[in-house]
Amino acid sequence: MSERAQLLLPIADDELVLGWRNSEWTGIAPFLEEDVAFSSIAQNEIGHARALYQLVADELGTTADALAFDRSPEEYQCSRFVELLLVPDWARTIARHWLYEQADAQRIELLKASGDPEVAGLAAKIDREEAYHRMHAQMWHERLADEPRYLEALEELRPLVDERGDHTSEFAALWEEMTMVRRSVAGATW
Amino acid sequence: MTEAQVWEALAEIPDPEIPVISLVDLGVVRDVEVGDGRVRVEFTPTFLGCPALEVMRDAMAAKVRELGAEPDVAVISDDSWSTDRITPEGREKLRAAGLAPPAPRQPGGPRLIQLRKGAFRCPYCGSTDTTLENIFGPTPCRSLRYCRGCKQPFEQFKTI
Numbered sequence: 102m103s104e105r106a107q108l109l110l111p112i113a114d115d116e117l118v119l120g121w122r123n124s125e126w127t128g129i130a131p132f133l134e135e136d137v138a139f140s141s142i143a144q145n146e147i148g149h150a151r152a153l154y155q156l157v158a159d160e161l162g163t164t165a166d167a168l169a170f171d172r173s174p175e176e177y178q179c180s181r182f183v184e185l186l187l188v189p190d191w192a193r194t195i196a197r198h199w200l201y202e203q204a205d206a207q208r209i210e211l212l213k214a215s216g217d218p219e220v221a222g223l224a225a226k227i228d229r230e231e232a233y234h235r236m237h238a239q240m241w242h243e244r245l246a247d248e249p250r251y252l253e254a255l256e257e258l259r260p261l262v263d264e265r266g267d268h269t270s271e272f273a274a275l276w277e278e279m280t281m282v283r284r285s286v287a288g289a290t291w
Numbered sequence: 292m293t294e295a296q297v298w299e300a301l302a303e304i305p306d307p308e309i310p311v312i313s314l315v316d317l318g319v320v321r322d323v324e325v326g327d328g329r330v331r332v333e334f335t336p337t338f339l340g341c342p343a344l345e346v347m348r349d350a351m352a353a354k355v356r357e358l359g360a361e362p363d364v365a366v367i368s369d370d371s372w373s374t375d376r377i378t379p380e381g382r383e384k385l386r387a388a389g390l391a392p393p394a395p396r397q398p399g400g401p402r403l404i405q406l407r408k409g410a411f412r413c414p415y416c417g418s419t420d421t422t423l424e425n426i427f428g429p430t431p432c433r434s435l436r437y438c439r440g441c442k443q444p445f446e447q448f449k450t451i
Contacts, residue, residue, distance in 0.1 A: 134424070137435075145338065147340060151339070155368070222371075226368065233427070240403060
C-alpha cells in the first residue's frame with residue numbers, strides 16, 4: 102500500500118464512520134437546531150472522507166466508492182472511538198464531538214504541512230470547513246462545563262481517542278447498514 | 292469557439308441550490324481552455340460535503356456539448372475556492388434573494404465570538420441588529436440568523 106494510502110485511509114475511515122454516527126441524530130436530536138447541526142456536520146465529514154478516499158483512489162487506480170464501501174470490516178482502520186454507538190446519550194455524544202475535533206485539528210495541521218501538494222491543499226480546504234465544527238463543539242463544551250454527566254463522559258472517552266486495532270462490537274452492525282446499498286445494487290455510487 | 296464564449300455559456304448555469312446566482316458568479320470556475328474540439332473546464336468545489344457538486348459538473352459538461360465541443364470538466368479539490376471568490380454581482384444577487392452574502396475572510400478564519408457579536412446585515416431591512424441562531428443551516432454553506440430589526444429569520448452564507 103502506498104504512503105499516501107497509509108496516511109490517509111485511517112483518517113478517511115474516521116471521518117466516514119463518525120459522519121455515519123453523527124447522522125444517527127437526524128430527526129431525534131434534543132432540539133431542532135441540533136438536528137440541523139448534526140445532520141450538516143455529518144454531511145461535511147462524509148464529504149471530507151470522500152475527498153480523502155478520492156486522493157487515495159487516484160493513486161491506487163480504484164474509486165472512492167470502492168474504498169468507502171467495498172472493503173471487509175477488518176480492512177477499515179478507523180479508531181474504536183468513532184465506532185461507538187452513542188445515540189441517545191447526548192452528554193457522551195458531545196464529549197466525543199469535542200474530543201474528536203480537538204484531535205482532528207492537530208492531525209489536519211500535520212496534513213497541511215505535507216510535502217504532497219494535493220494532500221496539503223485538501224487538508225487546508227478541510228480545515229476551513231472544520232472551523233465551524235470546532236466552534237459548534239466548543240459552544241457545547243462551554244455550555245455543559247459544569248454538568249457532571251458531561252465531565253464523566255469526557256473522562257471515560259478521552260483515553261479512547263486514538264485507540265485503533267480490533268473493532269468494537271458495535272462496528273459490525275454499522276458496516277452492515279453502511280455498505281448495504283453498495284452490496285445490494287451493483288455499481289451504486291455516491 | 293473562444294474562451295469568452297465558454298465563460299458566457301457557463302454564466303448561464305444557475306447554482307443548483309441557490310438558483311439566483313450562476314456558477315460563474317459563485318467563482319467555482321477556475322479556468323477554461325479551448326482547443327481542438329475540446330473544452331477543458333477546471334472547477335473547484337465549494338464545500339466538500341455539498342451534494343450539488345455532481346449536478347454542477349454535469350451541467351457544465353452539458354453546456355459545453357451544446358456549444359459543439361467535447362467537455363473535460365476537472366474537479367480540483369485544493370484550497371483555491373473561498374467565499375471571497377463570489378463576484379460582487381453574485382453577492383448582490385444573494386442579498387436580493389434574502390440570503391446575506393458572506394463576510395470577507397479574516398486572517399485566522401471565522402470565530403464564534405465574531406459570529407455572535409459581529410455586525411451582520413439583514414438582507415431584508417439592512418439592520419445590523421442580528422443574532423446567530425444556528426451555525427448550521429439547510430445546506431453546508433449556510434448559517435441561520437435572526438434580525439431583531441424586522442423580526443425575520445434569514446440565512447447567511449458562511450465565510451470559508
